[in-house]
Amino acid sequence: MNYCETMPGYSMHCVGNLQKIELYVPTDVDQSEILSQSRIVPLSKFIYILKDQANVFEVTPKVIHIFYDNSKNSIAFNRDRALFFNLKFYLELHEQTCKNKPTIDAMTYWFTIYCHVLAHNFIQLHNTEFEFYYSSFAQAYMPDLIELTKKREVKSKTFNIEIFWKNFNRILNRN
Ligand SMILES: [Zn+2]
Secondary structure, eight states: OOTTOOOTTOOEEEEEEETTEEEEEETTSOTHHHHSHHHHHHHHHHHHHHHHHHHHTTOOGGGEEEEOOSSSOOOEEEETTEEEEEHHHHHHHTTTTTSSSOOHHHHHHHHHHHHHHHHTTTOSSOSHHHHHHHHHHHHHHHHHHHHHHHHTTOOOSOOOHHHHHHHHHHHHHHO
16 A cells, blocks of 8 residues: 555646645546535635645645545655645545644644655655655654644644544545
């Protein structure tokens, strides 16, 4: 299982943008999967989380791209330093609980995904060198993430590992 496959030969196209963030779907997927009216609210909230964290990592929001793909288990990937995040995982894991504002679970989840895809700026493979960059990112930017959670007045200690795996396995089993 590869959660960040860059999918060589996998073609996606831009179908629009929201708040200057480009939106993508695979060529065989209908654009309504990401552009429909019912997606606007969760999509805006997802963008809010990702932009907030772009500040944490001191990267321009221009690196953020969002795609929707229900057929692959790709959470996110880095293609030529453009970061792509799959809306599907936000919808499945966080939409329900982030209706009012981002939860600590959502923030820490997307923080670690950011660390992962940013580490791919330096190395493609998932090897020990990758592990070094990934953990260095996490260590370097964790204090700013903690500051951000305080600024957003996000409650901590809500994470429930059993619920997380239950939701996560549900996503995987569906495919
Ligand atoms: Zn990866």
